[in-house]
Amino acid sequence: MTVKKNTSDITGRVIQRYVILAALYTLLIFLLPANTTAMREHMLTPLQYKVLLFAIGLPSLMAWLAAFIGYARLHQYADSIADTSEGPSFKQLAKGSTWLAWSLPIPIILSLLFNAYANGHSDFRPTAIITSNYLNLLFPLTALTIIGFASRALTASAQLSFSVARARSIIAAFVVAGLAYCYFTFQRFDLSSFGSTDNPYYLPLWLMVITVIIPYLYVWFIGLLSAYEIALFSKNVKGVLYRQALRLLVFGLIAVVVSSIALQYINTVSPRVGYLVLDYKLLLILLFRILTGLGFVLIAVGANRLKKIEEV
Amino acid sequence: MTGANNTLLYTQVVRVTHVYLGPAADRFIARQVENHLQKPPEDMSKKDLLSLIDWIKVAVSLLTDDSEIVEEYALQLHKLAVPTKPKSKAKAKAKQP
Numbered sequence: 001m002t003v004k005k006n007t008s009d010i011t012g013r014v015i016q017r018y019v020i021l022a023a024l025y026t027l028l029i030f031l032l033p034a035n036t037t038a039m040r041e042h043m044l045t046p047l048q049y050k051v052l053l054f055a056i057g058l059p060s061l062m063a064w065l066a067a068f069i070g071y072a073r074l075h076q077y078a079d080s081i082a083d084t085s086e087g088p089s090f091k092q093l094a095k096g097s098t099w100l101a102w103s104l105p106i107p108i109i110l111s112l113l114f115n116a117y118a119n120g121h122s123d124f125r126p127t128a129i130i131t132s133n134y135l136n137l138l139f140p141l142t143a144l145t146i147i148g149f150a151s152r153a154l155t156a157s158a159q160l161s162f163s164v165a166r167a168r169s170i171i172a173a174f175v176v177a178g179l180a181y182c183y184f185t186f187q188r189f190d191l192s193s194f195g196s197t198d199n200p201y202y203l204p205l206w207l208m209v210i211t212v213i214i215p216y217l218y219v220w221f222i223g224l225l226s227a228y229e230i231a232l233f234s235k236n237v238k239g240v241l242y243r244q245a246l247r248l249l250v251f252g253l254i255a256v257v258v259s260s261i262a263l264q265y266i267n268t269v270s271p272r273v274g275y276l277v278l279d280y281k282l283l284l285i286l287l288f289r290i291l292t293g294l295g296f297v298l299i300a301v302g303a304n305r306l307k308k309i310e311e312v
Numbered sequence: 313m314t315g316a317n318n319t320l321l322y323t324q325v326v327r328v329t330h331v332y333l334g335p336a337a338d339r340f341i342a343r344q345v346e347n348h349l350q351k352p353p354e355d356m357s358k359k360d361l362l363s364l365i366d367w368i369k370v371a372v373s374l375l376t377d378d379s380e381i382v383e384e385y386a387l388q389l390h391k392l393a394v395p396t397k398p399k400s401k402a403k404a405k406a407k408q409p
Contacts, residue, residue, distance in 0.1 A: 086335055239334020241375050305375070309336045312371040 014072040021105045022061050028109065029054050032116035035275035042278065053276055059286050060108065063293030067101035070252065070296030073303040080310045089153040093230075093253070096147030097299065100256055103139030104292065110135055115274045126202035129272055133201060136267055137212060140260050141219050147257065148222040151229035160232055170224055177265070178217050184269040185213060200271035216264060223261050227254045242309060249302025255295030259288040319354050321361070321392065328388045332372070332381065344368055361393045 034046040044052065074097050078090040114128035155161070185208070190196050194205045201208055234250040237243055263285060270281045322341070329337035345353040348367040349360050356364065365386055372382050 081336075081339075084335070084339070237334050238330055239337065240332050240381060241372070242332075242334035242336055244376075306336075309333060309375060310339065312340075312374050 010075055011069070011072045014068045018065055018068040021109065022064065025057065025061070025105065025109055025112070026054065028112045028116075029057065032112060033119055035115070035119050038275040038277070042276075049276070056276070056282070056286070057108075059293070060104065060289050063289045063296070064101070064105050066293040066296040066300070067097075067104055067256075070299040070303070071097040071101045073300040073307070074249070077303040077307040077310075080307050085157060086154065089150045089157065092146055092150035092153070096143045096145075096150060097253070097256070097296075099139055099143030099146065100260060101296065103136075103143060103260070104289075107132060107135040107139065111272075111274075118274055125274055126197070128274055129200075130202050132272055132274075133212065133268070136264065137215055137219070140223075140264060141215055144219050144223045144226065144257065144260070147253070148226045151226035151233070154233045155229045158233055158236060160236055162228065162232055166228065170228055174217075174221050174224055177220065181216070181265060181269060182213065188271060200273070212268065216268060219264070220261050223257045227257045230254065242306070245302055245305035245309065247302070248298050249306065252295045252298030252300075252302055255291055255298065259291040259295060262288045263292075318357050321358060322353050322356050324392050325356070325361075325364075325389065328385070328392065329368075331388070332385050340371075341368075344371060358393060358395070361389070365389045365393070 030050050034044075034049040038044075039046065039049050042049070042052075071094060074090070074094040078087065078094045081087045081090060111128070111132040114124075114131055118125040118128040186205075188201070189199050189205050189208070191205070197204055199205075199208075201212070203212070230250050230253055234243065234246045237246060266281060266284055266288070276282075322345075326338050326341050329341055333340050342353040344364060344367050345351060345356050345360075349356065349364060351360075368389065369382055369386050372385060373379075376382065
């Protein structure tokens with residue numbers, strides 16, 4: 001009875017938070033002044049611009065809801081097996097998913113505020129862009145580090161290790177993606193002057209390398225590695241019915257991790273400008289946000305099924 | 313002796329369940345025995361097994377729509393309910409080096 005009450009408590013609390021964030025986001029879209037550059041570029045009135053911004057934000061709102069329910073369900077499952085050997089690892093996975101879920105609304109809402117202020121105070125634009133870039137790094141960095149610890153613990157508990165061929169393929173994928181990322185990012189810089197901030201990131205190259213590029217490469221490597229470790233665990237764990245449920249959760253986690261990496265990649269390779277631009281980048285961002293939402297739906301369904309095994 | 317046999321039976325039931333429920337097997341069986349047979353899991357005897365199998369079938373049917381898995385699982389458990397034949401003295405002697 002107590003467990004059931006706690007379960008509905010968590011979901012209720014999480015949905016409350018989602019409603020507050022979604023309402024705040026919608027209010028900000030309609031209350032903050034519209035960006036004049038974007039309105040001129042797309043020949044829109046302020047109201048049209050705001051309605052367009054809201055329409056583009058709808059898939060994100062749905063992805064946030066899926067994310068919040070997904071992490072709540074994962075916490076519920078982790079709590080139901082808290083006293084078992086795999087309990088702490090699932091609790092860490094739930095914590096990592098919580099950070100990933102919060103990484104969706106917080107940077108977007110804060111960026112809306114910063115950009116709106118920068119619209120009226122152009123000298124604030126660099127601060128807005130820099131802060132948005134760091135916020136978009138901070139949440140996934142924390143999330144994937146925690147998920148990395150969890151996936152390591154799960155594979156260690158099942159005494160699994162991955163083959164040299166698999167390790168090589170992960171490193172190869174990472175090196176290719178990392179080199180392409182560095183190539184595209186460095187193209188935006190004046191490489192003759194390491195201290196110049198005359199670039200879309202408003203940061204000198206050396207600071208960009210130390211505080212953005214290296215942490216991102218670390219995050220992506222940890223993300224790819226944990227996605228692989230979690231998949232390895234689900235493939236090797238015993239129990240036909242347990243594996244079926246776990247596989248849903250694992251596919252969800254992999255979709256969330258991969259789409260998170262893809263979103264970070266897109267946002268750094270093609271830097272933010274601080275207002276709405278209707279281009280292929282926006283389309284890709286929307287696609288990966290929808291993938292994130294679908295990933296969290298799978299996490300919720302998988303966690304529900306696993307929890308049911310612990311209840312019947 | 314009976315206590316040891318019961319513990320062995322419990323271990324065998326968990327081992328069969330492990331094929332279907334993996335790491336959740338031990339917890340699942342303990343819960344079924346405690347909730348439906350109202351006794352500690354290690355006190356489960358062969359007499360309890362048939363009624364336990366019925367409860368397990370109901371519980372597993374809630375987890376999957378695949379009736380083949382449910383039947384296969386029940387069949388494996390039924391094999392544990394079959395009384396084991398005592399080895400004849402002659403056979404036992406023949407096996408001795």
